[in-house]
Amino acid sequence: MxxxxxxxxxxxxxxxxxxxxxxxxxxxxxxxxxxxxxxxxxxxxxxxxxxxxxxxxxxxxxxxxxxxxxxxxxxxxxxxxxxxxxxxxxxxxxxxxxxxxxxxxxxxxxxxxxxxxxxxxxxxxxxxxxxxxxxxxxxxxxxxxxxxxxxxxxxxxxxxxxxxxxxxxxxxxxxxxxxxxxxxxxxxxxxxxxxxxxxxxxxxxxxxxxxxxxxxxxxxxxxxxxxxxxxxxxxxxxxxxxxxxxxxxxxxxxxxxxxxxxxxxxxxxxxxxxxxxxxxxxxxxxGIQVQRNKAIVGRNAFAHESGIHQDGMLKERSTYEIMSPEDVGFSKTDLVLGKHSGRAALADRAKTLGFSLSPEQLVTVFEQFKILADKKKEIYDGDIIALVQQQISGSVEQEWALIDYTVTSGKNRTPVVEVTLKHGDDEKTQRVEQGDGPIDAAFWAVEKITGIEVVCKDFRVRSATLGRDAIGEVNLEVEYKGKTYRGIGVSTDSVESTILAMLNAINRIISEKRE
Ligand SMILES: CC(=O)SCCNC(=O)CCNC(=O)[C@H](O)C(C)(C)COP(=O)(O)OP(=O)(O)OC[C@H]1O[C@@H](n2cnc3c(N)ncnc32)[C@H](O)[C@@H]1OP(=O)(O)O
Ligand SMILES: CC(C)C(=O)C(=O)O
Incomplete structure (x- = not known):
C-alpha cells in the first residue's frame, strides 16, 4: 500500500x-x-x-x-x-x-x-x-x-x-x-x-x-x-x-x-x-459515554501522568504530543498528578498554584506526595495546596515525629488510640490513651508522650478536595503558657491529620523554648 x-x-x-x-x-x-x-x-x-x-x-x-x-x-x-x-x-x-x-x-x-x-x-x-x-x-x-x-x-x-x-x-x-x-x-x-x-x-x-x-x-x-x-x-x-x-x-x-x-x-x-x-x-x-482513552476526544487523550512524560512535556511539548489539545477543542494539556508523577510536574503544579518551593521543601513535599498518591487514585490541586501549606507552616525542626498509630473505636466502645512517636534521631515512645472520641484520645497520647500539655483553643477539619478519598486538613490553635501556637496536618485519615497538627504545634513550642 x-x-x-x-x-x-x-x-x-x-x-x-x-x-x-x-x-x-x-x-x-x-x-x-x-x-x-x-x-x-x-x-x-x-x-x-x-x-x-x-x-x-x-x-x-x-x-x-x-x-x-x-x-x-x-x-x-x-x-x-x-x-x-x-x-x-x-x-x-x-x-x-x-x-x-x-x-x-x-x-x-x-x-x-x-x-x-x-x-x-x-x-x-x-x-x-x-x-x-x-x-x-x-x-x-x-x-x-x-x-x-x-x-x-x-x-x-x-x-x-x-x-x-x-x-x-x-x-x-x-x-x-x-x-x-x-x-x-x-x-x-x-x-x-x-x-x-x-x-x-x-x-x-x-x-x-x-x-x-x-x-x-x-x-x-x-x-x-x-x-x-x-x-x-x-x-x-x-x-x-x-x-x-x-x-x-x-x-x-x-x-x-x-x-x-x-x-x-x-x-x-x-x-x-x-x-x-x-x-x-x-x-x-x-447517552453513549466516550471512553476516557478514546483518541482525540477522550478525557485522557491529552493527559499525562507519568513523571518521565511530564518532565519531557514541560521541557518540550512535542516530546510526547503529536497534536495540540487546542487544535481539537480542549483548553489545554492535562498533567495529571498521580503515583507515576515526578518532581518536575509537582514543582510545576505548585508554581501554578502560587507556591515557589525551595529544593529542600520540594524533597519533603514530594515524599509526602508519593505516600498520598499510593492511597489516592488522583491528586487534585486542593491536595497539593494542603501538602505544600503543611510543609511551609511545618518548617520547624522535627523534634517529635509520628512513627505509627492505631485506633480502636465503635458504637459501644471507649475509643482507644495507640501512638508511637520518635524523639530526635532514635528514641521511640509509645502510649495508649482513651478519650471521648479518637481525636480526643490522640490529643491525650501526644501530650503524655511529649510532656507538653496544651489548651486547645480552636480545632478545624476540612476536606481539601472533593470525593470520599479526599484528604482532611486539620488546623488547630493551642495555648501554652499564655501564648498561642498554630499547627497544621494533612492526611486521608483525620486522626492522623490531628496527630500531625498537634506535633506541628508542639515542635513550634519546643523550638521557641530553645531559642
Ligand atoms: C447496512 C445498513 O445499515 S442498512 C440500514 C439499516 N437501517 C435500518 O434498518 C433502520 C430502519 N429500518 C426500518 O425501520 C425497517 O427495517 C424498515 C421500515 C426500513 C422496513 O421494515 P419492514 O418493511 O417491516 O421490513 P423488515 O425490516 O422486517 O425487513 C427488511 C426488508 O427489506 C428488504 N431489503 C433490505 N435491504 C433492501 C434494499 N437495499 N433494497 C430493497 N429491499 C431491501 C429485506 O429483504 C426485507 O424484505 P422482505 O420483508 O421482503 O423479506
Ligand atoms: C447503507 C450502508 C451504506 C451501510 O450503512 C452499511 O453498509 O454499513
Whole structure:
C-alpha cells in the first residue's frame, strides 16, 4: 500500500460524509428526537461537514420529519436521506430532502453472495436490474445520487465491478463501497478500491466513497487505506457511534489527515476546534459515554501522568504530543498528578498554584506526595495546596515525629488510640490513651508522650478536595503558657491529620523554648 499522492502535489480535499444521525442513531439506545437532531445537524454544518446523512425517511414518520426539518434548516452542508432500492423508500427520501439547498438520495442494495442468497433472495441479474431501476428513479427526482453496494467488501470482484458500472451508467454520482460488517483489513480494502478504479471503465464519472464499520477495530485504518487507494469521500460518525461496534470516528479520520498530511497528502474542510464540542454534544444527546482513552476526544487523550512524560512535556511539548489539545477543542494539556508523577510536574503544579518551593521543601513535599498518591487514585490541586501549606507552616525542626498509630473505636466502645512517636534521631515512645472520641484520645497520647500539655483553643477539619478519598486538613490553635501556637496536618485519615497538627504545634513550642 502506498500513499495516494506524491508529497509535492497539493493536498487532495476529502469530503466528510457524517452519518451520526443515521448509522450513528442505529446504535442501540441512541435514538434522538427532532430537536436533538437539529442541534447536532447545526453543529455538524458549522464545523464544515460536507454531507449530513440526516436519516432513513421511510423508517418512520418521525425520521421523515427530522430529515425534512434538517433539510429546511441547514444552509451549507448537503442533506442526504437513505433509501432501499424500492420505489416507496426512494420517493420518501426525495420528498424529505427536497427543501435542502443541496439534497442527496442515498440508495443501497446488498451485493455479496451471503446477502443476495439469504437476505434478499435475489439472483445476481435481479440485483443489477434492481440497482439500475433504483438509481434511475432516484436520479429523476434529485441530481445528487449516491449508490452503495451493501457488503461490498465481501462481494466477488467481478460482480462488484458489474454493479458499480451499472449504477454509474444509471446516474449515480457517488459510489460508496461499504465494509458493512467490519470484516476487511487495510491492505485488502486498498486492493479492492484500486481494483474497482482500474477495472470499472466509467469510474471517473463518480466519486468513490468508503464506509467502514469497527467490528475488528480497524474502521479508521481501513477508511484511510481506501483514501490512499483513491476514495474521495469518507463516511463516519462523531465518537464512532453506529451499528454494533460503530463506524469510523470522524474526529480520528480528520485528525489523521491533518496530523499526517505528510503521509496522506489529504485535507478536509473540518474546523477541528469543534471536534470536542461535537463529541460532547453527541455523547450528551445519545447517552453513549466516550471512553476516557478514546483518541482525540477522550478525557485522557491529552493527559499525562507519568513523571518521565511530564518532565519531557514541560521541557518540550512535542516530546510526547503529536497534536495540540487546542487544535481539537480542549483548553489545554492535562498533567495529571498521580503515583507515576515526578518532581518536575509537582514543582510545576505548585508554581501554578502560587507556591515557589525551595529544593529542600520540594524533597519533603514530594515524599509526602508519593505516600498520598499510593492511597489516592488522583491528586487534585486542593491536595497539593494542603501538602505544600503543611510543609511551609511545618518548617520547624522535627523534634517529635509520628512513627505509627492505631485506633480502636465503635458504637459501644471507649475509643482507644495507640501512638508511637520518635524523639530526635532514635528514641521511640509509645502510649495508649482513651478519650471521648479518637481525636480526643490522640490529643491525650501526644501530650503524655511529649510532656507538653496544651489548651486547645480552636480545632478545624476540612476536606481539601472533593470525593470520599479526599484528604482532611486539620488546623488547630493551642495555648501554652499564655501564648498561642498554630499547627497544621494533612492526611486521608483525620486522626492522623490531628496527630500531625498537634506535633506541628508542639515542635513550634519546643523550638521557641530553645531559642
Ligand atoms: C447496512 C445498513 O445499515 S442498512 C440500514 C439499516 N437501517 C435500518 O434498518 C433502520 C430502519 N429500518 C426500518 O425501520 C425497517 O427495517 C424498515 C421500515 C426500513 C422496513 O421494515 P419492514 O418493511 O417491516 O421490513 P423488515 O425490516 O422486517 O425487513 C427488511 C426488508 O427489506 C428488504 N431489503 C433490505 N435491504 C433492501 C434494499 N437495499 N433494497 C430493497 N429491499 C431491501 C429485506 O429483504 C426485507 O424484505 P422482505 O420483508 O421482503 O423479506
Ligand atoms: C447503507 C450502508 C451504506 C451501510 O450503512 C452499511 O453498509 O454499513
Amino acid at each position: 502506498t500513499t495516494s499522492s506524491q508529497p509535492h502535489e497539493s493536498p487532495r480535499m476529502i469530503r466528510i460524509f457524517d452519518t451520526t444521525l443515521r448509522d450513528g442513531e442505529q446504535s442501540p439506545g441512541a435514538s434522538m428526537n427532532l430537536a436533538e437532531k437539529l442541534e447536532v445537524a447545526s453543529l455538524l454544518d458549522e464545523m464544515g461537514v460536507d454531507i449530513i446523512e440526516a436519516g432513513f425517511p421511510i423508517a418512520s414518520p418521525g425520521d421523515f420529519e427530522s430529515v425534512k426539518k434538517v433539510a429546511e434548516t441547514i444552509q451549507r452542508s448537503t442533506i442526504c436521506g437513505l433509501a432501499r432500492c424500492s420505489d416507496k423508500d426512494i420517493d420518501a427520501a426525495a420528498e424529505a430532502v427536497k427543501p435542502a439547498k443541496q439534497g442527496r438520495i442515498h440508495v443501497f442494495l446488498a451485493t455479496s453472495a451471503i446477502h443476495r442468497e439469504f437476505k434478499l433472495r435475489m439472483t445476481p441479474d435481479e440485483i443489477v436490474q434492481r440497482a439500475i431501476a433504483g438509481v434511475k428513479r432516484a436520479r429523476n427526482l434529485c441530481d445528487d445520487i449516491e449508490f452503495s453496494p451493501e457488503d461490498a467488501c465481501r462481494t466477488e470482484d467481478d460482480f462488484l465491478c458489474r454493479v458499480v458500472e451499472a449504477a454509474i451508467d444509471a446516474g449515480a454520482t457517488t459510489i460508496n463501497m461499504p465494509d458493512t460488517v467490519g470484516y476487511t483489513t487495510p491492505n485488502e480494502i486498498f486492493d479492492r478500491f484500486s481494483m474497482v478504479r482500474n477495472r470499472v471503465p466509467n469510474i471517473d464519472k463518480a466519486i468513490l466513497s468508503t464506509h467502514c464499520h469497527n467490528d475488528l477495530g480497524m474502521a479508521v485504518a481501513n477508511s484511510m487505506a481506501a483514501v490512499a487507494a483513491g476514495a474521495g469521500q469518507i463516511e463516519c460518525t462523531i465518537n464512532g457511534i453506529g451499528e454494533r461496534a460503530g463506524n469510523a470516528a470522524l474526529e480520528e479520520i480528520v485528525m489523521a489527515m491533518k496530523t499526517r498530511q505528510d503521509f496522506f497528502n489529504c485535507t478536509t474542510a473540518i474546523d477541528t476546534q469543534r471536534l470536542v464540542p461535537a463529541s460532547r454534544l453527541v455523547s450528551k444527546t445519545t
